[in-house]
Amino acid sequence: MIIAIDGPAASGKGTLAKRVAQHFGLPVLDTGLLYRAVARDLAARGFRLDDPWAGAALARSLDPATLDDPHLRGAKAGDAASVAAKIPQVRSALLQFQRAFANQDPGAVLDGRDIGTVICPNAHVKMFVTASPEVRARRRHAEVAARGEPISYEETLADILVRDTRDAGRGAAPMVRAVDAHLLDTSEMDIEAVFQAAVGLIMRKISQ
Ligand code: DC
Numbered sequence: 001m002i003i004a005i006d007g008p009a010a011s012g013k014g015t016l017a018k019r020v021a022q023h024f025g026l027p028v029l030d031t032g033l034l035y036r037a038v039a040r041d042l043a044a045r046g047f048r049l050d051d052p053w054a055g056a057a058l059a060r061s062l063d064p065a066t067l068d069d070p071h072l073r074g075a076k077a078g079d080a081a082s083v084a085a086k087i088p089q090v091r092s093a094l095l096q097f098q099r100a101f102a103n104q105d106p107g108a109v110l111d112g113r114d115i116g117t118v119i120c121p122n123a124h125v126k127m128f129v130t131a132s133p134e135v136r137a138r139r140r141h142a143e144v145a146a147r148g149e150p151i152s153y154e155e156t157l158a159d160i161l162v163r164d165t166r167d168a169g170r171g172a173a174p175m176v177r178a179v180d181a182h183l184l185d186t187s188e189m190d191i192e193a194v195f196q197a198a199v200g201l202i203m204r205k206i207s208q
Helices: 013-024 031-042 052-060 064-068 075-084 087-104 114-118 134-144 153-169 191-206
Strands: 002-006 028-030 109-113 125-130 182-184
Touching: 002 052, 013 028, 013 125, 028 064, 028 087, 031 052, 031 064, 031 087, 052 087, 052 114, 064 075, 075 153, 087 109, 087 182, 109 114, 114 125, 125 134, 125 191, 134 153, 182 191
Parallel strands: 002 109, 002 125, 028 109, 125 182
Antiparallel strands: none
């Protein structure tokens, strides 16, 4: 059973993916971390974030053990990832790793931007999780403030809008809802309600 969860920055898709994976006893891959790690490795070696050759080489040699790095969770890392993620060579270099993860037995949950459209077009269940930019900014701001990052709500909202435009506007695997993905607009829902809705969708699929 492959479960694909896509959506924009700070939509809650990561939290949902983890809860769904735990509930169904499946491994989970936060694919945003892969792009964040490539951007980190590019910057650490002094390359531009949009260098296709270095990006692809570093993506191919990415050590999954380094994905635990807490620095990858920050707002700056997310923005840098979104720049590196525009490079088609970087995306192709990360494709096999993601597909292999998805195709393990008994299945997997992956969250990202292009899981339902490009990485796992045959996923058994696809969801596109979203919320208004203001709601996402409020949630993300509360999260980063709790971690002590000195970023205002206005900066957080601006960052989200820039990322939405870049992720949805790029030529390679843009963020878009797959035609067969269930839309979960979480603007007016808490995580528990989103989780229950997702479990309901998956259970309906299992019992079909
Ligand atoms: O999900 P996230 O915020 O951690 O992702 C960081 C960036 O990585 C995001 O702005 C775009 C890119 N990304 C992508 O292009 N494709 C994915 N499947 C996941 C993330």
